[in-house]
Amino acid sequence: MAAAEAGGDDSRCVRLSAERARALLADVDTLLFDCDGVLWRGETAVPGAPEALSALRARGKRLGFITNNSSKTREAYAEKLRRLGFGGPAGPGARLEVFGTAYCTALYLRQRLAGAPAPKAYVLGSEALAAELGAVGVACVGVGPEPLQGDSPGAWLEAPLDPDVRAVVVGFDPHFNYMKLTKAVRYLQQPGCLLVGTNMDNRLPLENGRFIAGTGCLVRAVEMAAQRQADIIGKPSRFIFDCVSQEYGINPERTVMVGDRLDTDILLGVTCGLKTILTLTGVSTLGDVKSNQESDCMSKKKMVPDFYVDSIADLLPALQG
Numbered sequence: 528m529a530a531a532e533a534g535g536d537d538s539r540c541v542r543l544s545a546e547r548a549r550a551l552l553a554d555v556d557t558l559l560f561d562c563d564g565v566l567w568r569g570e571t572a573v574p575g576a577p578e579a580l581s582a583l584r585a586r587g588k589r590l591g592f593i594t595n596n597s598s599k600t601r602e603a604y605a606e607k608l609r610r611l612g613f614g615g616p617a618g619p620g621a622r623l624e625v626f627g628t629a630y631c632t633a634l635y636l637r638q639r640l641a642g643a644p645a646p647k648a649y650v651l652g653s654e655a656l657a658a659e660l661g662a663v664g665v666a667c668v669g670v671g672p673e674p675l676q677g678d679s680p681g682a683w684l685e686a687p688l689d690p691d692v693r694a695v696v697v698g699f700d701p702h703f704n705y706m707k708l709t710k711a712v713r714y715l716q717q718p719g720c721l722l723v724g725t726n727m728d729n730r731l732p733l734e735n736g737r738f739i740a741g742t743g744c745l746v747r748a749v750e751m752a753a754q755r756q757a758d759i760i761g762k763p764s765r766f767i768f769d770c771v772s773q774e775y776g777i778n779p780e781r782t783v784m785v786g787d788r789l790d791t792d793i794l795l796g797v798t799c800g801l802k803t804i805l806t807l808t809g810v811s812t813l814g815d816v817k818s819n820q821e822s823d824c825m826s827k828k829k830m831v832p833d834f835y836v837d838s839i840a841d842l843l844p845a846l847q848g
Contacts, residue, residue, distance in 0.1 A: 564809020
């Protein structure tokens with residue numbers, strides 16, 4: 528599809544041909560990839576994606592992985608990258624390529640709760656999120672199933688609260704229910720209690736074009752009930768990019784952000800001065816791009832990539848030979 532067909536802007540959202548890809552990669556040191564919908568869908572690698580990343584590594588490109596998914600630790604993501612054939616460094620150093628919202632939320636709370644004696648967080652999220660928080664000295668309560676206690680609202684409000692909780696953290700939580708929502712709101716009524724959301728993704732892509740509800744749905748529920756706005760860690764928040772930049776020493780002018788979502792991956796890249804590539808293997812479509820280009824809303828006009836590919840496997844012709 529020509530640029531005009533994608534939205535009428537000849538300078539943005541251009542199909543990344545092999546010739547354009549070679550020119551782009553000549554000016555790039557670092558490529559940052561989203562994971563779900565870009566490298567894999569569920570437990571299945573996107574065809575050709577492992578080969579494309581292996582070829583980029585062979586060319587000396589530095590790779591980083593920025594995911595809004597808070598359900599895995601950095602180590603677990605590094606293991607999944609290896610298991611699905613994406614390579615990377617072996618041993619403890621493998622996790623250093625991965626920047627997930629579980630890890631970056633832990634960094635955020637370490638900053639915000641500095642000086643608090645033995646701080647705790649009420650976590651609507653996974654064991655992985657709790658593990659990352661625990662690694663920086665923030666103990667967690669609330670992880671796992673939490674059934675309703677009693678048979679009336681009065682009984683639900685009598686459930687004991689931990690007096691050391693200083694933050695409510697909302698991540699991906701398949702056990703989310705009314706009891707957890709009620710407890711979260713009660714904690715957030717305490718003076719100084721932080722509300723932190725790992726990300727605002729509204730859905731998570733799986734195999735065969737299927738989706739499930741994303742973390743953003745849970746964050747919105749807590750925000751509405753508590754009448755509070757959460758501090759968001761993941762894309763497109765600049766905080767997650769700052770985490771990467773501080774550990775990687777990134778030059779934005781020589782960095783590319785590759786993702787499948789206009790409102791997270793591409794917006795992050797545009798906001799942080801990176802080159803951007805949209806891959807059509809996940810959530811956003813060229814129709815979404817065209818809608819943004821034609822919108823009168825300036826915030827939507829920002830959500831337009833420099834280039835697009837059907838799949839990151841489209842990079843292979845530029846990397847071969």
